Amino acid sequence: MRIRLNQNSLLPFIQQQVEERQAFTLLLGLTSWLRAGGKKKAAGRMAELVQLCRENPELCGQTASLLCQWLCSLRLYPLFISVGIFARQGFVRELNERIYEHINPAYKDSNNLRDVFSRLFSKDSDSVWMQTIPDSDWLTLFALLRxxxxxxxxxTVHNHLRHEGFHAIEMLSIWVAAEALEPDLVRLDPNLLNRDSPFVALQREVASWISAHFHQTPFDDSHLHVMLAQCRSQVDTLRKKGGAAGAGSSLRVAHLLERLQQTLDRITLLLNVFAPAQIPPSCVLKLAGVLAYSAAEQHSVRRLWKRSVRMLSRSITQNTSDHGEHYIARSRKEYWGILYSAAGGGVLIALMSLFKIYLGKQIENYFLYSLISGLNYGLGFMLIFMLGFTVATKQPAMTASRFAAAVEETDKGPVVQQKLAQLLVDVLRSQIAAVAGNVLVAISVAMIVALVYDATHAFPLLNKTEVGAQLDAVNPLKATLWYAAIAGVWLFCSGIISGYFDNRCNYLNLRMRLRHHPILKMLLPQTLRGKLADYWHNNYGTLMGNLCFGMLLGMTGFIGHALDLPFDIRHVAFSSANVGYAAVSGSIGILVFLQSVFFVLLIGMVNLVVSFSITLWVALRSRETKIDGWWQIIRYAWLQVKQNPRSLFLPPQENTETTPAAEGDAEK
Structure with missing residues (x-):
């Protein structure tokens, strides 16, 4: 039903609906009229409606009487306990229902207040124009009607509202108590099974409070608010255990915790409305606003996805943040540890690049070549990690999450910006050390291998055409930097994949599964089985992230080739090794060699900047925080580097004793 009103037809419309006793149609028309005003005119139209009620007191009284009688004929508590609160069946079921609702909307019963709100506030944009109307105008309208x-x-309305409100509070408290038996939450905190868990205690307190109200006996509700605070604290604890504390999370757990939070918020709101002897108009307005906003969003797939994924993404980025701390060198010992680790990675990268060159000469099928190249990358990255070495470009995805965690943990202000600037300098220094170790050693090993090959064979490792192709591959005047950006995106994805599998590993409690696996019990002794379980549990995410990253690098070129699109990758470490092979095989000269090395560093810069930027953006969004004063942070970082240029390349000597060493953790 579409109702179009203007300033001249508003009064006749209200009079007609009052005469015909059509309360719902009246509300639908008024809502449509306000919505049509948009965020620019909605407030003005509301003022016109208030003025109309002032000028027509008899009509205002008739309208108020109609709305009171209509409201008393409806059950209100289904609206109070459902709109704005996730259904219990889980994320996937609710997602499916919302999608189906868009395809085949359910019938809306005008005698059901929940459906009434769904019809009155059916647009996602309704929250925009509602927020433009001052609370004072709504309160004035309520006062006129009252x-x-x-x-x-x-x-009569007061008694009906209180009865429905008490029923809603009681039902919501039962829901909260029932969550104490939810296996996924018990896994996070076994103390929920205790009889005196906050959720169960809240339900008992609510039952006593409602009984006292119905029997009109005095009751101190301060303890009820204490129990609500304890329940909120319990939800926060579950969130931390599901994310940072290593128990793992899932969309289902995120959905349950979000539902718990929504339920507690609704209980608090209903208590503020119905606990006083006289219902406060301001609290009624707040409740109506929450229900209206929720009704406008209840079928939004985007909002459901955003809210449910937030905790899961936070848990994933938290895992990368925990690893990221090990990639930041604050002491000389940590710095040299990263440099040596990157040097070891450079040796293997040069050999992996050599094997890829060999594959290119042996395999003509481009798909098979890309697949084996991906395995070469992936298994090579896994080997680098297992040997304790480092791939420089793997660091940004980890350190960006650590940077986001530091932003969340600190307050605002110049002092905090200086601390973040120091962290930024530490991150840059660590990146420079890792890139230097990878690039210098990869080039050196590649040149040595090419020299040995040239000395033992009658022809160089690469022919003239292959040398030209390798030099063109690092030329920034072509699509090289675009390909480097694609590799940066895959670097970001590998960090997220690592965090996901770490989170999944914790969620499944993989360590205990492997320790007690029946087949492993038959094959391995207990001590060895325990070591295997511990290693796999602690490194599962990183190993899977490395494997997936390698496959992404290997298969990207095939996708671009198959679709005839500029879709390929350039990775700083492998590009440096390829330049080393080309330099010896083609005798390119010192100037061309230095130019190619410079181009390789440009590739590395794009790799790192793209990966770091995307990861930082995602990590900040998942933590619902942001960085204020980016330019100030950069300015403070520049001042620190300007004051002590060596700090960008070498940690201060005095940090050696005060900062715990983590040489062995450089790649963990």
Whole structure:
């Protein structure tokens, strides 16, 4: 039903609906009229409606009487306990229902207040124009309607509202208590099974409070608010255990915790409305606003996805943040540890690049070549990690999450910006050390291998055409930097994949599964089985992230080739090794060699900047925080580097004793 009103037809419309006793149609028309005003004119139209009620007191009284009688004929508690609160069946079921609702909307019963709100506030944009109307205008309208409502009808509505509100509070408290038996939450905190868990205690307190109200006996509700605070604290604890504390999370757990939080918020809101002897108009307005906003969003797939994924993404980025701390060198010992680790990685990268060159000469099928190249990358990255070495470009995805965690943990202000600037300098220094170790050693090993090959064979490792192709591959005047950006995106994805599998590993408690696996019990002794389980549990995410990253690098070129699109990758470490092979095989000269090395560093810069930027953006969004004063942070970082240029390349000597060493953790 579409109702179009203007300033001249508003009064006749209200009069007609009052005469015909059509309360719902009246509300639908008024809502449509306000919505049509948009965020620019909605407030003005609301003022016109208030003025109309002032100028027509008799009509205002008739309207108030109609709305009171209509409201008392409806059950209100289904609206209170459902709109704005996730259903219990889980994320996937609710997602499916919301999608189906868009395809085949359910019938809306005008005698059901929940459906009434769904029809009145059916647009996602309704929250925009509602926020432009001042609370004072709504309260003035309520006051006018109340003033012209007979005392008996006011009391009837008051009693009906309180009865429905008490019922809703009782039902919501039962829901909260039932969550104490939810296996996924018990896994996070076994103390929920205790009889005196906050969720169960809240339900008992609510039952006593409602009984006291119905029997009109005195009751101190301060303890009820204490129990609500304890329940909120319990939800926060579950969130931390599901994310940072290593127990793992899932969309289902995120959905349950979000539902718990929504339920506790709704109980608090309903208590504020119905606990006083006289219902406060301001609290009624707040409740109506929450229900209206929720009704406008209840079928939004995007909002459901955003809210449910937030905790899961936070848990994933938290795992990368925990690893990221090990990639930041604050002491000389940590710095040299990263440099040596990157040097070891450079040796293997040069050999992996050599094997890829060999594959290119042996395999003509491009798909098979890409697949084996991906395995070469992936298994090579896994080997680098297992040997304790480092791939420089793997660091940004980890350190960006650590940077986001530091932003969340600190307050605002110049002092905090200086601390973040120091962290930024530490991150840059660590990146420079890792890139230097990878690039210098990869080039050196590649040149040595090419020299040995040239000395033992009658022809160089690469022919003239292959040398030209390798030099063109690092030329920034072509699509090289675009390909480097694609590799940066895959670097970001590998960090997220690592965090996901770490989170999944914790969620499944993989360590205990492997320790007690029946087949492993038959094959391995207990001590060895325990070591295997511990290693796999602690490194599962990183190993899977490395494997997936390698496959992404290997298969990207095939996708671009198959679709005839500029879709390929350039990775700083492998590009440096390829330049080393080309330099010896083609005798390119010192100037061309230095130019190619410079181009390789440009590739590395794009790799790192893209990966770091995307990961930082995602990590900040998942933590619902942001960085204020980016330019100030950069300015403070520049001042620190300007004051002590060596700090960008070498940690201060005095940090050696005060900062715990983590040489062995450089790649963990």
């Amino acid at each position: 003033r012209h409502t007979p005392e008996q009808e006011r009391q």
